[in-house]
Amino acid sequence: MKRSDHESLFIPSRQSIVAITIILLKFARIIVRTLWPLLLVFLLNRGGSSESSWWNIGITVLTGVSFVGSIIAYFKFYYHVDEDSLMISKGVIRKTKLDIPFERIQTINFEQNILHQLFNVVGVKIDTAGSVSNEVAIDALDKPTAEALRSFILEKKASLSPENFDEIQSSQEGGLVEIEEEKNILLHLKIKDLLKIGVSENHLRTAVIMLAIVGGFIGDIEDALGMDVFEGIGSWVGSGISAILFFIFIFIPFFLVLSFFISLIRTVLRYFDLKFWENKRGYKVVSGLFTRKEVSILKQKIQILEWATNPLRQVFGIFTLYLKQASSVEVNTSKTVSVPGCYESQVENIKFDYIPQSMWAQLKSFDVDKHYLIWHLLYVCFLPTIAWFCLRYFLDFSNYFFIAIYFMASVVMVILAYHKRKFHLNEHIIQSSSGIFGNREKLLQLFKIQSVSLRQSIYQRRRSLASLVLHTASGNVTVPFIPLDQAKNLQDFILYKAESINKKWM
């Protein structure tokens, strides 16, 4: 593409006029989120005491300020490109000028919430390899402009870095640079799949989180209204046996059912019509009901490919896939893209797409040493139980029932975890398997490590065992409790891979 095609991008311009509404909405959301207890009181007291006129004034002023603020913010926001960077100037009170060199730009993602969709505009999110604030956002651009901007930046970026030479050539011939070309759809979630995902969510965890939130929520309301909610519930429920019955038969089922519906709604909102594409250079995920989110991931940026399932999902045969990528060199924030509802065959497809079939040759599976089990039984099951028992016996703290439950549950979980812990290895890749009730697989190309640690506790030293920790730019993979000489060999070999392979790790 010649410069003339993108002439308009070089002129400082404002966003689409719709941006005013979107900025306003953003303001409103922040205000509501921070001030909602006050707003609640205001609504409940409306027309009541004489104070309410002050509230009216306050709310009016707040609305006015945010309205005017978003208009000014819109008119003060300019963006344009020059030969090698994207310039943004913005700021109502404090003016900021951003100069983002193309080579620092990592990904450009589009986002469409319901307002965006209504006016056919997109929000543009630009991830950079920068310092603290590594995200630049343009609230609303009309779609053709946004696409022109993206393809311009990606093309410039490609031509700036010499190692991408082949790609530019091929892209210039094709006239396209984006991951768009030759898309191959790997996964498309239907309503039926969404139901399965929602149903099989970890409801126990959601219920606990919800209880915590509701607890905080009640606290806020109490502060705002000056009444004691817990006491109210207490006097209503009564005490003793009836309280326990209430807890078991009403409270817990209520929260589980609530959690079920919330997970279902959340799943539909986030993953509605999820599409997962693949092409030569990367993957692309688009999903969401009201807010369509679009994320692109370059294959070479992926550090760890992970897939996991829980007992419920095992019944359905579905996995959640995690693409863990390093977002930038300088910043240690790693970005994970999760794709739920993959069937085993789809996981296989993606696995063999990310790492070509030829690199899977001679993959051998290994168990961890039995001392992994013994160590965990000692330090997770027996020692805490004994300590707890002593507390109970000498200080009359806690009760025997909980101790017994802890002991039995921990023994079962440790044994299950030991049997699931495995790793699979050849000269290119390592895959680690773990889990207690579910299953989690982590797949890593050996050369992608940042550093390798060989660790030996006193317990392991006595038995000539060691654990190997592979540090990557998106988390660690541990190979626990293997014989020392093998751990040493593996460390030497992984180092050799990282030092001799001159492929880029990202």
Add this chain to the structure above:
Amino acid sequence: MIFDNPQIASNDLPQIEQIEFIKLERDYLKVLIIYRMIFLVLALIGLFALYFFPPEDYQMSFFYFGMGAWLVLFVASMILIPMAFRIKGYAQRFRDLVYRSGLIVRTITALPFNRVQHVDVKQGPIERMFDLASLNIYTAGGQSSDVSIPGLKNADALKLKEYILKRTLDQKEYDEEE
């Protein structure tokens, strides 16, 4: 055998096991002990403050308990700090840097130069008195994969920093050429 590698017999690979680790400067042990002494003296002052100005409904048994704990900590520090110091060591190779530490959990971390993001040299107040410095090497793997080598002579730390930076650059250029 955990892996047999058709192309390279694992015995031919450079082995970490055969490296001679370079010990940290002797003075660094003094630095460690001084830091611990400062802490212990402050704790002792606190304990005696309790003894001479006891708050209300205060039991003397607390003081004796505290003194006991202090003594245990003192003895343990004097034994364990030198032991842990002896284990710490580093080695620079052509393509990576290796650091060993840990009295209870012994850890040998190897960090290839072509993964280094940046390197800096830091000096604490006590370290400055002995002209010592610590060298920090950062990767994209975050804290767990970074390496910090304390107790180097300031000049040595700077030299090592130069070496690492030069090797990092060489390595990256070499990677790009191929």
